[in-house]
Amino acid sequence: MAVPKRGVANARAGMRRSHHHLKPRQNAYCNRCGHPIQPHVVCWNCGWSNVQGREAVVIEAKKEK
Numbered sequence: 001m002a003v004p005k006r007g008v009a010n011a012r013a014g015m016r017r018s019h020h021h022l023k024p025r026q027n028a029y030c031n032r033c034g035h036p037i038q039p040h041v042v043c044w045n046c047g048w049s050n051v052q053g054r055e056a057v058v059i060e061a062k063k064e065k
Contacts, residue, residue, distance in 0.1 A: 027036040030043040031050050042049045047057030 026039065028039040028050065029035065030037055030046065030048055032048040033043065033046045035043060035045045037043050037050075040051050042056045047055050049056040
């Protein structure tokens with residue numbers, strides 16, 4: 001079985017892992033209310049879907065007794 005004669009140097013291991021970093025989240029904004037949301041996700045504030053261009057979740061008004 002092939003085994004490396006010397007270990008991998010820290011600098012070389014760091015160069016190999018240089019693209020493993022976390023990327024910042026990209027926010028989109030709701031077309032109806034302007035709240036920041038994740039792309040391709042229904043707005044949690046008003047229920048609007050930017051992808052479909054329609055209201056995905058119908059928000060009903062509370063009935064008062």
